[in-house]
Amino acid sequence: MHATDTIAAIATAPGTGAISMIRMSGPQAAAILAACGGPAHPRPRHAGFTRLRDAQGRVIDETVCIYYAAPGGFTGEDLVEICCHGGMLVTRRVLERLLECGARPAEPGEFTRRAFENGKLDLTQAEAVMDVISAGSDLALRAAQSQLQGAIGSRVAQAADKLIGIAAHVEAYIDFPEEDISPDTGESLVRGLDEISAALRELLATADEGRLLREGVRTAIIGAPNVGKSSLLNMLLGYERAIVSPTAGTTRDTIEESVSLGGFRLRLTDTAGLHESDDAIERAGMERSRRAGAEADLVLEVQDATLPRRPGLPVQPGARRLLLLNKCDLPEHADWQGVPALRISCATGAGRQELEQAVAALFLHDTGERDTPAAINTRHRHALQQAVDALAAARASLLAGDSPELTDVELREALDALGAITGRIDTEDILTRVFSTFCLGK
């Protein structure tokens, strides 16, 4: 696919900074740059000092321009990156000048879309571009980078490749109906389908960690009034976000904040003290905190080390829980002797490191501490599930000895689902495979 128009947009965030970058991609990119005062024949992949000029020849800005000749740049087209001074007005003027000279404003995501359409990225890699930008923790960033390198796309492509081989077999029988699928062949096709299903299920199993990495770990801080829940939130955030007071019931509402801890982004909810109250507002706050606890991936249960042990609060079965014994700077109540808990002090900051290690230990086994974690997103999960279901139906149809046409419908459905993940798999590949790799000799 080759676009005929040339697009331009400001690539850096709006606001004032030292430098802004404007990107322009398409067949006229070099000509438009030349029309604004750039060199007539820019040297590819070289940073060149360029005075960009308006229609009257006045300098808009002194810039550094880099030209990538097609298909070498990010989009696979002629691409120009213009670094100008980082003021809002000057940046806008540079863009306006490019538009005056024939570029059109790019739509959101259009550079990456062109990269996809020109075969520079598959869809999973295009999605990873946004994941890299929005990564909120080290692990999320590593997972996004590995997806950008093709970790997910290549696993799906491998599965699809095997599946095309099987579909080619089945379609060969459709084209030559006098041949039945022999029991031997049928068995090896079923084995092949099972291998593909297993590989897809392995990817599907990363859906949860994908959500934890992309969206953060929903974390609820729960405990009785005055045990130090707000103080814990403040200690983790490193500043006074929640109001801390010695009067019970000060935190009436839930507060949400994000903090990076143990490689993960925790989405922390400080909750109203869970105790009975007649105060309507406070009751509403407590109801929200119960809900936050019920929906959480991680529950941090805070107890006061100086007081007798209180019964633990009910927690959602799937959630992980850490018991934090706060105020360990003060003498500990006898109830707590020998009780395994993380002893912390929000007053002195003691125990923060241990808490960080405990969180990492709780969630790292999901991500397997692999160097290159590959974790799918919701769209991938949906398509993978469709593929796995269609493969199960194809398997059943093969075992039942259905006509090859019926099996083929399921196989194609599975292939379509896999194709939707990478945006790359054309089911017409099957025909090519039938005729290129089969010596039918008939």
Ligand code: GDP
């Ligand atoms: P919450 O009601 O559970 O949110 O509790 P707060 O965070 O408002 O804390 C209640 C009281 O305990 C405040 O007076 C805090 O200063 C005090 N407090 C919190 N953490 C500690 C701690 O680690 N050590 C001591 N000595 N006091 C603490």
